[in-house]
Amino acid sequence: MLDYTVYYRRRLDLDALRETSRDWGLFISAYNDSERVQRPFEAVQSATKHWLIHREYQFSAHEVPTCDAYTPAEGNEADFWRSYVDLAGVDLASQELCIDATGFMRPHLAFLLVLLKQAGVGRVHFLYTDPERYVKAENTQFTKGPVTEVRQIAGFEGIHSTDTSNDLLIIGAGYDHQLIRRIAEFKEYSRKLQLFGLPSLQPSMYQESVISASRAAESLGSSAQDDVLFAPASDPFVTAQVLHERVERERGRRRVTNLYLSALGTKPQVLGFALYFVTECLESSTSLLFPYAERYTQETSKGISRIWHYTLELDGARSSEQT
């Protein structure tokens, strides 16, 4: 039986991060104004450290670091990584790689897993730092400006069936009800399930995300309100496990004609969705969807709570018997 929960996950403080990071060849983080992005970057002692600048944050040139910083060309998530690799001249597959997921755009983070899997990378490290709180609680808007497009994330486009009679959409619900609404409407006809982060990053955050999701209730329809999933907001492996088990259960009941996944919650959950996809869903009738906005808020959180270190293995999932 597939078991994602056996993968390696631990909590670090900044001192432990300093020590652990000496083994890494390349550390990449996406720049923004949050303390939880900047302080881990300062602490990391890897051979090389790179900042990536997302254009969606709309920083002006004088607001971003100039040293070891790269601003990839405009384009989608695939173009972003291709441009970075060209600009920096790095080989992502030839060294111990760690990515700080905290500041990355969700589709870019997800695409990286496909890219690394394709490049034959067996193991990759990720960091994620919990905030103490979001600046405006359940009203925190991570997107700035409207959603301009809803589509499949590059590399997660699936091979879909013409039969759409029992399509299933699983939404990893986050704080932004506009995103939830747009995804639900994009696959309006599908049966919908919501996955909430529980335990959440901080005690109040579960309630806040439920309040936010309730604002999209009409778009979600009745199925999504009666039937919800839970996975810890800071654990990609349990997230992948919950997805795996629920989808298996759904398939046991009735053939799922097409499966759509959309990770709008925390970055560890995005990693969980992407890990589940690259492990089990490549070349199947499954897609990862995302509602794209033009701009994102430069700073949405305050403080540092916990730093998580995950090691993802992309060369095949383990069964519980193997461990």
Add this chain to the structure above:
Amino acid sequence: MRNNPFNVTKAVDFSDEQIARTWVDFASDNGGFFAIADPTSPMPRILLGGKGSGRTHLMRYYSARLQRLRGATSSPKTEGYIGIYLRCSGLNAGRFGGKGIEPEAWQALFVYYMDLWLAQLAISTVVETFGEMPELIAQEDAIARLVAHAFDDFGGELPSTLLGLETRLHGWQRELDLVINNAAITRRLDAIQIRAARGRLPLAVPKAFAACVPDLSEIIWLYLLDELENLTDEQQRYVQTLIREKEPPASFMVGSRLYGFRTTRTLSADEENKEGSEFEPLRLDRFYLTHESEFAEFCRRVIAQRLIEEGAVPGQRDAVAEQLDGFFVTDGERDTSFVTEEGAERKYFAVLARQLETHQGLSESEAAKVIALLEVPSKPLLEKLNTLLLYQRWNTRTSMHSEAGRISKLCAAWRDGKATGHYGQKVKHHEPDMYAQLLRQYSRQRRYLGLETFITMAGGLPRNLLIILKNVYRWAEFNGEQPFHGVPISIAAQRDGVQEASSWFLKDNLPLGVEGENVERAVSRLGALLRALHFADRPPEIRMTTFSVDPSRLSLAARESLRDAERASMLLTEDRGHRDKNDASVTVKYRLNPMLCPYFDLPLTVGGTLKLSTGEANAVFGEKAPEEFDRIRRARVRRANVPFRAHRAGEQIDLLSDVG
């Protein structure tokens, strides 16, 4: 707690079986939906409608799955068509673009992909529906070969079964999926062979079946392409091309949200499809609005069906539909007791007294004498009306005292049953607005009560009605009531439910992207302007939710927002073009969607039309800064408030200028 019978507000949340079981026809005495959008017509139809117009419900009802469930497929001739239903969103059309590949290559790939998809759907639909027909079984080999011959290069052995044919088509589709997926990394469309000419496959499948099975040659093969809004402009051009190049026995019925219908251009030498020539359009919500009584009847039966289905109310559908009004508390006589309960002093007369002193130069005692003439202590509504009549004579040469005396006599005569003409007319015209003003002045909320009101508020979109009822029901339960059981649903539950539904409508119907932001801003500004004028001392029109404007004179940004607001069903077009007698301009009349009226505290029933100048319309619909809009709004509202002048001394505003 019982289930809310209105929980499900979308066709997508219903199974095929539920749709078949709970189907309600529209004006069935006149042929119902089959007469409105005939699925057996060889003329392609384009069904347009706002969100919740029932388009998907109808198209699913026409699909072969539902045909089977209603027992209409024992013979192909029973309904004379077979419905091949496709949701365009299932194509995931967004992936056919970018990735460093030329748009032309994506377009060719999309066309081929869609052809393969439609051909598979047509085959699986007919096999599921008529697969047991002996003639079809006997001719399977011939049909499969005929379809295979439609390819320029089928490659390998020709299939001898329909399953074999489907497997090959699916294999090619799968190859395309892989190439498209990998293009994100490789930035190439590797080794793709387009095996059939554009548009040939969706037509070849019906032709092959029709050629081999006589019973299938006499029916229409109706491709039901729903959710067209999910395709890009260029992809929609292909759908238009299919419509233009269709051949019997195939036909098309295309469904789209209004704001997602982008083009009628085709890929056939860039030609444009014409209404009436290549296709017939049907705008469902507009159709409902122009068939008011049939729509109301339809809504009542839908609600009755829901209540019976959920076990909330027992009985036959038509009988339950008759009883529905009794489940809601409604407005009887306009209750003004809240005014008299607050004592003898009237808030509106206090305001008037100040205005008389400030702007007419009357002393306190003179103002009191004027007001005394307008008083009807037991009838606050008449006092409000008398005040309005005085405002209407504000800038005449006659003294306010004389005017008030004349009004007083008219009022008294009308109350005595004499000389009812002019004053009676005023009562009839202005009473609803004056009552709204009274409610507001005394901090009461306007009421939108009763099923008839809710049906009007739905604005031709059945889903709106269900959402209103869903919220009303929820509030009633929350308040400890037992909706649809004995005691009618309270005013409070109806009021709160309506407000919630109205707020939802504004947020939920905005189009994607910047257009959505522009529409939201424009509608909010329009609502603010209409509300301010509605509650002004002398509203320029009665029950004002309609306005007219000459779109050709507006700035580009304003024109686009106006168009997008209409496409998003925020505005309803009342009159598409009306030539002004005075200046030869062509004005178009729009009405704020009644779903939005509670949000802006506006009346539901249609009254007079507010004429917006070009400058005003540009400020409402264009990209002007909030301060600029406020300045123009204030100037317009000032004309409706004492002392009824457009601007203060020294202030220069040219409202008629094109300041776009």
